[in-house]
Amino acid sequence: MLTTSVLEETRIQIENTLIKAGVNAVLLIDEAGNIVVACGHKTDNLDTTSLAALAAANFGATSQIAKLIGEDDFALLFHKGKKDSIHVARIGTDLILVTIFGDNVSLGLIRLRVTQLAKSIEKTFGQK
Amino acid sequence: MALINLSKKEIHCKIVYYGPGRCGKTTNLLYIYNAMNNKARGKMLTIETKGERTLFFDLLPLNLGKINGFDIRIQLYTVPGQTIYKATRKLVLRGVDGMVFVADYLKVRHEKNIESLQDLRHNLLEHNLTSGKVPIVLQFNKCDMVPTPIPTLTREELETDLNRELNTKIFEATATKGIGVFETLKEISKRTVQYVATKHLLTKSSG
DSSP, rough: BBBBHHHHHHHHHHHHHHHGGGEEEEEEEETSOOEEEEEESSSSSSSSHHHHHHHHHHHHHHHHHHHHOOOOOSSSEOOOOSEEEEEEEEEETTTEEEEEEETOOOHHHHHHHHHHHHHHHHHHHHHH | OOETTTTTTTTEEEEEESTTTTHHHHHHHHHHHHHHTTTTTTOOOOEETTSEEEEEEEEEEEEEEEEEEEEEEEEEEOOOOOOOGGGHHHHHTTTOOOOEEEEBBGGGGGHHHHHHHHHHHHHHHTTTTTTTSOOOOEEEGGGTTTTSSSOBHHHHHHIIIIHHOOOEEEEBBTTTBBHHHHHHHHHHHHHHHHHHHIIIHHHHHOO
């Protein structure tokens, strides 16, 4: 169950760390593929339902690959496209953060900001 | 796990169609997709192999209207039925709120039906769930095959095989023609929303 205050606080955190850094869209989803928060100027013409379901499934599938090589899980996934790329990172045990960004933003910045954001989102959801 | 968004007043539930390979899970979803109007349905997503077999899952988001001011959004998923895709089925079951077990009337699928139900039980247990906890209904598909010369099972045989322990509601269906498809969906949606509301909303408000 998500309260308005948790969602609003999370949205502000995402806006301040990632959207202001120039990323196109950010989805915070759960492991079952439900969208918790969607931010960014590109979310309107994006099929977010399918994207969330596929991102969660993709994360699950790569976790199985991780187990095959003796790892528990891969904490982040990165898919590079010609113009836009996707960065997917686990937050806590239940949440996944999907960041879609263009070639004007560096992967290093995304990784840094996502790491910072992960901690604050975990804190916000831990307090709910 | 269902997601209840108090800010948007939305309840998201996940219903999974489970069953042996080629029993008609995707056909159920396709019929629902074609029969519903654009406003109530989302885009249908399928990941399939060349032989039209589901490789990962099919997804169909539906909007079922409002209950007590809450928008009910349901996501229908199917799993790949073939035995080798066990890991994928387990993944799709993550966060399930309701299930439809689609069984096949064909006699050649007798063993596969039982095997698939056992696999479902096993996978649910790995998510700390049981078919007693999460709502489930049975659909006996391909009942149009019964009067044909193709060897089929009897309803009694299917019930003994599959419903002895589940003891749930059964729907006879011909998914290709849409017979029984919406009846199944209606019942599982009702049970799922009830289950989610009791589990999350009522316990919270009383606690």
